[in-house]
Amino acid sequence: MTGSMVNISKRWGYHGLDALKKASPGYLMLMGAFALLALAGVSVGLHGMITGYHHVYGVSREISWGILISAYVFCVVTSTGLCIISSIGHVFGGEAFMPIAKRAVFMSIIFMLGGFCIIFFDIENPFRMAIYNVISPNLSSNMWWMGTLYGAYLVFMIIEYYFLLEQNHSLSRLMGFFGLVVGIAAHSNLGAVFGMLHGRPFWYGPYLPIYFIFSAAMSGGCAIMFVSTLAWKINPEIMNQRMERAIKAICQVTIFLISTIMFFTIWKIVTGMVSHDKSLVIMALVTGDYAINFWCFEIFLGMVLPLFLLVRSRGNNFNMIMWATGLMMVGIFFMRYDIVIPGQMISVYHSLGVEEALDIIKYTPSFHEIMAALFGLSVICFAYFAGEKMLNGHQLEKHEIVPEGGYICPGCGAIHFMEEGETEEDAMKRHHKIW
Amino acid sequence: MNFPKIDLNKLKNEGTESVTVKERRNFLKLGFAITGVYASGKILSLSSVLNDVAYASGGTDFVEKYPYNPHYSMVIRQSLCIDCEKCVEACNKTNHVPEYGYRTRILTRKYQGQLDKKVEFIPVLCNHCNDAPCVRACPTKATYKDPVTGIVRMESKKCIGCKTCMLACPYDARYFSAERHAIDKCDFCWEERLSKGETQTGCSSACPTGARTFGNLTDPENIVFKLVHQSEESVWVLRPEDGTKPNIFYMKGNMVSVDNILKGQKFIYSDPAKS
Numbered sequence: 072m073t074g075s076m077v078n079i080s081k082r083w084g085y086h087g088l089d090a091l092k093k094a095s096p097g098y099l100m101l102m103g104a105f106a107l108l109a110l111a112g113v114s115v116g117l118h119g120m121i122t123g124y125h126h127v128y129g130v131s132r133e134i135s136w137g138i139l140i141s142a143y144v145f146c147v148v149t150s151t152g153l154c155i156i157s158s159i160g161h162v163f164g165g166e167a168f169m170p171i172a173k174r175a176v177f178m179s180i181i182f183m184l185g186g187f188c189i190i191f192f193d194i195e196n197p198f199r200m201a202i203y204n205v206i207s208p209n210l211s212s213n214m215w216w217m218g219t220l221y222g223a224y225l226v227f228m229i230i231e232y233y234f235l236l237e238q239n240h241s242l243s244r245l246m247g248f249f250g251l252v253v254g255i256a257a258h259s260n261l262g263a264v265f266g267m268l269h270g271r272p273f274w275y276g277p278y279l280p281i282y283f284i285f286s287a288a289m290s291g292g293c294a295i296m297f298v299s300t301l302a303w304k305i306n307p308e309i310m311n312q313r314m315e316r317a318i319k320a321i322c323q324v325t326i327f328l329i330s331t332i333m334f335f336t337i338w339k340i341v342t343g344m345v346s347h348d349k350s351l352v353i354m355a356l357v358t359g360d361y362a363i364n365f366w367c368f369e370i371f372l373g374m375v376l377p378l379f380l381l382v383r384s385r386g387n388n389f390n391m392i393m394w395a396t397g398l399m400m401v402g403i404f405f406m407r408y409d410i411v412i413p414g415q416m417i418s419v420y421h422s423l424g425v426e427e428a429l430d431i432i433k434y435t436p437s438f439h440e441i442m443a444a445l446f447g448l449s450v451i452c453f454a455y456f457a458g459e460k461m462l463n464g465h466q467l468e469k470h471e472i473v474p475e476g477g478y479i480c481p482g483c484g485a486i487h488f489m490e491e492g493e494t495e496e497d498a499m500k501r502h503h504k505i506w
Numbered sequence: 507m508n509f510p511k512i513d514l515n516k517l518k519n520e521g522t523e524s525v526t527v528k529e530r531r532n533f534l535k536l537g538f539a540i541t542g543v544y545a546s547g548k549i550l551s552l553s554s555v556l557n558d559v560a561y562a563s564g565g566t567d568f569v570e571k572y573p574y575n576p577h578y579s580m581v582i583r584q585s586l587c588i589d590c591e592k593c594v595e596a597c598n599k600t601n602h603v604p605e606y607g608y609r610t611r612i613l614t615r616k617y618q619g620q621l622d623k624k625v626e627f628i629p630v631l632c633n634h635c636n637d638a639p640c641v642r643a644c645p646t647k648a649t650y651k652d653p654v655t656g657i658v659r660m661e662s663k664k665c666i667g668c669k670t671c672m673l674a675c676p677y678d679a680r681y682f683s684a685e686r687h688a689i690d691k692c693d694f695c696w697e698e699r700l701s702k703g704e705t706q707t708g709c710s711s712a713c714p715t716g717a718r719t720f721g722n723l724t725d726p727e728n729i730v731f732k733l734v735h736q737s738e739e740s741v742w743v744l745r746p747e748d749g750t751k752p753n754i755f756y757m758k759g760n761m762v763s764v765d766n767i768l769k770g771q772k773f774i775y776s777d778p779a780k781s
Contacts, residue, residue, distance in 0.1 A: 123684045124684075125606060125682065125684050132607070132672065132678070132680075132681045133678065135669040135672045135673060135682070136669065136673065193668075194666055194667050194668055195665075195666070195667020195668075195669075195682060195687065196665065196666050196667045196687060196688075197666070199646075199663070199664065199665070199666045199667075200645075200646075200666040200668075203646035203647075203648070203664045203666060204645060204646060204666075207646045207647045207648075207664055208645070208646070208647075209642075209644055209645055209646060209647045211642050212642060212643055212644055212645045212670075213643070214643060214644075214645040214668055214670045215645035215646070218645060264670065267642075267643075268639070268643070268670075268673050268674050269639045269674065269676045269748040269749075269750065270639075270675070270676030270677075270745060270748055271673060415673065418678065419675070419676050419677060419678050419745070420613060420630070420678065422745070423613065423615065423628065423744065424615055425613035425614055425615045425628060426613070426614045426615065426616060427613050427614065428613070
């Protein structure tokens with residue numbers, strides 16, 4: 072057992088619980104806080120499940136998707152985005168992006184699991200889902216495709232992560248490719264879950280599936296920069312020249328993607344304003360109840376401020392990047408909320424001109440909903456902080472000093488190990504052979 | 507519409523003097539039906555699977571083209587609704603609807619500046635759409651179109667409670683029932699009444715004014731068929747733009763001509779028990 076642990080430690084960079092024991096008390100307290108929050112969240116969620124969600128949740132017949140679905144969308148968007156951004160490197164060979172692969176894929180899995188934790192408390196009968204998704208599938212349902220493809224996506228990402236740890240770059244690349252394809256299919260289906268609903272003009276149309284993919288890439292770039300710069304705060308030694316170059320490259324891509332999302336948002340607002348069906352919702356976002364959400368969080372924290380700070384940082388100022396992307400994560404959460412809730416604010420009978428459907432429908436998240444959402448988000452934070460320590464900052468060695476028997480592959484930039492009697496070239500061929 | 511079979515060769519010419527106004531009108535209606543400008547033909551195109559056939563042909567031809575048999579349907583004569591909510595009460599009682607939910611409700615539309623009308627009540631329920639968005643959206647086929655009757659029904663044990671169907675429904679006809687651990691919705695009282703041999707739904711039999719008329723759209727003798735296929739009054743559906751081909755038809759229902767159509771149909775406004 073000890074032998075295999077040593078082996079994993081060397082091959083995977085896995086340092087186990089020992090690394091946690093060595094962590095500072097402050098770090099452990101932070102992790103403990105997230106663990107407690109997750110525990111509190113799951114208890115409140117289970118309490119809600121036992122009492123019946125309709126007693127404790129703020130969702131209603133008209134607004135049946137609340138903050139839980141928003142948080143779920145936030146998690147899976149970020150997960151897909153991490154997969155998209157990291158695939159630029161280890162799937163498509165963009166060398167600058169390669170050093171982030173392990174952390175990005177790890178966080179992608181964690182965000183996905185966090186999303187599943189949240190959706191568990193939104194779906195009324197989650198246990199039936201496991202059975203009837205398999206034995207009674209409806210192939211015309213986007214919801215079915217979304218769930219099934221995300222399941223497959225998670226499997227691919229886990230296998231990919233295993234091969235990344237095992238230094239098998241040809242198979243990790245293959246799995247990464249499948250993961251990317253399935254992830255994009257799943258994610259655009261999530262957009263289509265909203266985009267194919269009749270009678271919801273704010274969502275209906277091809278806009279959301281397309282927007283979701285670009286938005287995911289933006290969230291992914293933001294998230295990987297945030298977790299990397301935060302990891303640098305935790306352990307300054309993880310930064311080396313290769314990482315610095317990676318952050319700079321991601322910073323450039325993210326600036327481009329923020330601009331793209333600004334463009335999307337501008338046209339969503341402008342076209343919505345002249346549409347009879349949408350104008351009430353758009354005005355609620357621009358001047359009404361959701362104006363603070365929209366202007367302060369979605370626009371300012373989610374786009375304008377990070378764009379300004381990222382440009383200012385030139386990709387070198389990690390403190391600035393950390394603040395920009397950290398605040399941007401908050402903004403992105405509201406961005407998701409501003410898609411999910413306003414889409415339901417107008418009653419389907421509004422166009423009939425009846426008294427019951429004249430005004431927009433209100434929704435306030437309840438304590439139980441917020442706690443259930445915090446459960447998933449705290450699981451993500453806890454796993455992140457645990458991962459940084461236990462997986463040694465997602466690196467084999469501090470400073471990425473090439474370990475004994477290994478070398479930096481000139482082709483992919485990762486560390487390869489040579490077997491006995493093997494030359495570097497043989498080792499490279501072995502690592503990169505397809506099948 | 508049921509036209510008697512006539513052997514034209516055996517008829518003698520009676521001359522145009524003896525044609526009554528009523529016969530004249532019937533003849534014109536037949537002409538409208540065939541040419542496709544028949545008012546309700548347009549509405550029917552929403553409900554039939556074979557749109558083009560239904561639209562282009564008239565008379566009895568396209569009756570067979572309704573996708574279900576019996577093709578259950580409801581005609582709501584809006585002007586007759588007085589918002590007594592007896593239908594809602596009957597529905598809740600028949601189907602054990604919990605107090606936080608409803609399968610049917612009555613909406614109120616207020617008019618300003620109208621001389622004749624200040625308020626109008628619009629009963630709404632599941633439209634049992636032929637092209638139901640909820641059925642498409644359900645990931646586990648927990649909600650489905652009954653292949654015989656066309657009723658949109660629930661198989662509760664399959665419902666995972668994702669609530670996609672609630673948002674997919676353009677008629678707000680669904681809610682989550684904690685008692686059933688599934689989405690609950692109008693099933694035209696199939697489980698509680700129709701499958702037990704009754705011919706009317708809870709709401710239609712409780713309606714004291716005959717605002718809700720339930721029946722079989724495939725049967726030319728049925729009152730629902732007659733109301734939908736008359737051309738005196740316009741018939742419409744809610745949210746036709748969604749293309750869901752709903753099976754709940756609306757009309758004003760306050761014209762004398764409609765009364766005339768109904769007089770021969772053993773239908774009495776004030777006594778639902780005998781209908």
